[in-house]
Structure formats: structure tokens, C-alpha cells
Amino acid sequence: RDERRRTTATAAAVQSKLPPTISILNPAGGSTVSSETVRIDYSLNTPEDAPVKSVKVLVNGRPVALERGIKVQPSNKYSVNVTLPGGDCTVTLLAENDNGLSPEANVFLHFKAAERGADEFVRKPKLYVLAIGISQYQNPEYKLNYADKDANAFVAGMQKQKGKLYGDVVVKQYTNGAATREAIQDGLQWIQEQTGQGDMAMIFYAGHGINDNNGVFYMLPVGADVNRLRATCLNFEELKQTVSNIAGKVVVFIDACHSGNVMGTAQRRGGADINAIVNELSSTQNGAITFTSSTGKEYSLEDPSWEHGAFTMALLEGLGGKASVPGKTKITVKSLDAYISERVKELTKGRQHPTSVVPPNVPDFPIGVQ
Missing domain, CATH: 2.60.40.10 (Immunoglobulins)
Structure with a gap:
């Protein structure tokens, strides 16, 4: 009993x-x-x-x-x-x-939409871009070669979409010395407040990322000190909260997923196991489409012949038209994913495998046109 x-x-x-x-x-x-x-x-x-x-x-x-x-x-x-x-x-x-x-x-x-008049105005969505790229860290041991160029090139590529898929492209960009912890926080607040329900938000980050001993992911701003993560770095939670509160569609590109010795070489952006982060961003309640430069604990590679990270090189080519749907001019989430996946494996000879995760209930949609 x-x-x-x-x-x-x-x-x-x-x-x-x-x-x-x-x-x-x-x-x-x-x-x-x-x-x-x-x-x-x-x-x-x-x-x-x-x-x-x-x-x-x-x-x-x-x-x-x-x-x-x-x-x-x-x-x-x-x-x-x-x-x-x-x-x-x-x-x-x-x-x-x-x-x-x-x-x-x-x-x-x-x-089933009501019939529109021939001269009725149809509003194109606005694209809001927050781009962050850091190569010249205050600590010279953290130096990268092309992260800032990656952010600059991503912005230039998306600005070409103005008047095509998007009525306007509005950008906030922080590279090298401008990419302080406070500036990145301001940028996250800006993109959350500005993006409307019918608009698109894109967040691009190229630089170092690292997990602490509890598995919490941090992005490393220009003044980062890996011995003082909480005080000097940006907790993933701030990115997650931003993404979950943006009204429009959200696509996140992260070229900072790596492991091992975080500052071991300028050709490797270090160092985090990115899988859990991607899954959390792309969960039902957060709802971001997330592209990352590599899988799990792989390194993300740079090379002088590309003058970019392999992931950004493939992303730029794809958005430039190489990822367009066969027989059409539009570039969709799925077609971009397919192109990046194959191109990065080709560039890195199979050493790097980018990933993308699409949340449940989010259909494929165009993010650019040729």
C-alpha cells in the first residue's frame, strides 16, 4: 500500500x-x-x-x-x-x-487573394542586413586574414539586390575596430526594431567563436579576451533573443564554427561546436534559417587564393547567380544550400562541410535573384 x-x-x-x-x-x-x-x-x-x-x-x-x-x-x-x-x-x-x-x-x-487592379501598387519587401567581420583583433594572437573582407563582400553582394527582389537594402556594418561588443549589441537591437512582418533580416558574422566550459557559445568582438568571456564577448543568448523577436523572415550566416586551439592559426577561425547553436536558432520558437560554415567541430578554412573563407566564397558565388534554381533567375534557400554544400567541399577537398537548418513550418522562399 x-x-x-x-x-x-x-x-x-x-x-x-x-x-x-x-x-x-x-x-x-x-x-x-x-x-x-x-x-x-x-x-x-x-x-x-x-x-x-x-x-x-x-x-x-x-x-x-x-x-x-x-x-x-x-x-x-x-x-x-x-x-x-x-x-x-x-x-x-x-x-x-x-x-x-x-x-x-x-x-x-x-x-486566395482578391483581384488586384492593373495599376495597384505592390510593395516589395525591404532587406535589413547586419554584417560583422573581424580580422584585426586587439590581441594579435587572434588575427584572421579575411573575415572583414567577407563581411564587406557580403554587403556588396546583397546591395545588388536593391530594386530586384527588395525595394530597398538597408545595412549596418561593423568590421575590425568598429566591431566592439557594444556596437554589435546596438546592431542586434537595430535589426530587431526595424524589420517589419513583410521584410527580410540577414545577420552575417565572420570571426572567432568559442564555447565556455558549460558549452555556452560566445562571439568574439574586436576587444575579446578569452579569459574574460562574460565581460568582453557576446553571449549567444543575445543573438537568439534578437532572432526570436524579429517580425520578418530571418536568415543567419555564421562563419565562426570551429574547435581545437581557438587561436592556434590565422587560417582557422576558432573554436566552437556549432551544432547545438544552429538547432536552437532554428527551433520553432526562434525560427531562423541558419547557414554555418562547417559541421560540429570542424575548422572553417581561409586561403590566399580565395581571399575569403571557403564558406563566404561559396556564399558570394551562390548569391551572384550560381545558386539560381535551374531554368529560373531566383535563388532560394534550398538552392543556395545545395550550391554552398557542394562548392565548399570542392574548395576544401572535403575537409569542411557547411550546414543549413530550416525551422519547422518555414517553406522554401527566394532570397535573391540574378
Whole structure:
């Protein structure tokens, strides 16, 4: 009997520590909608001692609303109005209490737009670019050869998209001495505040990265001291928080994924196991498409014949048109990934394997045109 009581008590304790559950009631999956605003009805359940703190709404993996202060309804039924992007999409709901996040609830909707007049204005998205590249660190032992050039070339490549895919391309760029910890933090705040729901944000980082003894990843600004990581470096959490709160689509490029002796050679950008970072950025609640220069604990390589890192060399070629979809002029996330993957393996003779991770519920989409 005592054993049975203990088992029952343990089960009750586990039950009380559960996250909420959320289900979409209406509209049904596969429904066709014609309004840019749709009402989503949902049900919500949570343990009595763990009220729901918020419900996050995402469309195609990007946040569009955050409902706080949810008042408990006896029926456990609620609704939220969601603005759609003007195409087929997946709406995702996530609820959170003190015990964690709910499993996601998804509904796929077909969007049938009203007929547009021939002369009706169609707004092109804006592209916001935050580019960081550091070769000349204050500590000469950290020196790299081409990280600053990588950032400059990435910016130049994306500025060519103005008037093509994007109505405007707006840039903040920090290289070498300008890439202080405070400046990078300002840049992250800027891109979060400026990017609207219909816009695109791209964050590019070339430089050193390192994990501390607890596995926390830090980007190394120009004044970095690896013996004082918290005080002088940029915690990955700041990048993650920025990404999760940007309203538009987000693509992150990281050329800083390496291991071993972090400052062992100027030809290697050191040193982190990047896999966990990529997966976290690309999780449902953060929703960034993330390209990284190498896998796990591989080095990312530079070479004088390229005058770039291998990853950025392939990225620039791809965005320049070599990654376009066969028979078309557009460059999509998938076509860019395929090109970079093969090109980097070719450049490095198989020593480096770049990766990309696309969050759940984010469809393939164009990020550039020839």
C-alpha cells in the first residue's frame, strides 16, 4: 500500500509540473481564406498551479503576435486575430507556463487573394542586413586574414539586390575596430526594431567563436579576451533573443564554427561546436534559417587564393547567380544550400562541410535573384 501511495504521489507531482497543451479548433487545416486577417479559435489547458503566461503566434515560422495575461475561460476556449502574409501559410500557436512550452499546434491555410487592379501598387519587401567581420583583433594572437573582407563582400553582394527582389537594402556594418561588443549589441537591437512582418533580416558574422566550459557559445568582438568571456564577448543568448523577436523572415550566416586551439592559426577561425547553436536558432520558437560554415567541430578554412573563407566564397558565388534554381533567375534557400554544400567541399577537398537548418513550418522562399 505504501508503495502504491508513493507511486500515486509521484504521478501527481509529475502531473502538476506539465507545460500547457494547445489545440487549434478553427479554421480547419487546408481551409481557403481570402482576408488578410483571420480569426484563430483555440483551446488551452494547463495545470491549476501553473497558469499560462503567454501564447505566441507564428506565421511560416515567424512571430506575428504575443498574447499575454490570458484570462482563464471556463470553456478553455480562446481566439486571436492573425495577419497573414498574402500567400499559403502555416499558422503555429505555442503556449507557455512556468513549466515550459506546449507542443506546437499548427494549421495550414490556402490564401486566395482578391483581384488586384492593373495599376495597384505592390510593395516589395525591404532587406535589413547586419554584417560583422573581424580580422584585426586587439590581441594579435587572434588575427584572421579575411573575415572583414567577407563581411564587406557580403554587403556588396546583397546591395545588388536593391530594386530586384527588395525595394530597398538597408545595412549596418561593423568590421575590425568598429566591431566592439557594444556596437554589435546596438546592431542586434537595430535589426530587431526595424524589420517589419513583410521584410527580410540577414545577420552575417565572420570571426572567432568559442564555447565556455558549460558549452555556452560566445562571439568574439574586436576587444575579446578569452579569459574574460562574460565581460568582453557576446553571449549567444543575445543573438537568439534578437532572432526570436524579429517580425520578418530571418536568415543567419555564421562563419565562426570551429574547435581545437581557438587561436592556434590565422587560417582557422576558432573554436566552437556549432551544432547545438544552429538547432536552437532554428527551433520553432526562434525560427531562423541558419547557414554555418562547417559541421560540429570542424575548422572553417581561409586561403590566399580565395581571399575569403571557403564558406563566404561559396556564399558570394551562390548569391551572384550560381545558386539560381535551374531554368529560373531566383535563388532560394534550398538552392543556395545545395550550391554552398557542394562548392565548399570542392574548395576544401572535403575537409569542411557547411550546414543549413530550416525551422519547422518555414517553406522554401527566394532570397535573391540574378
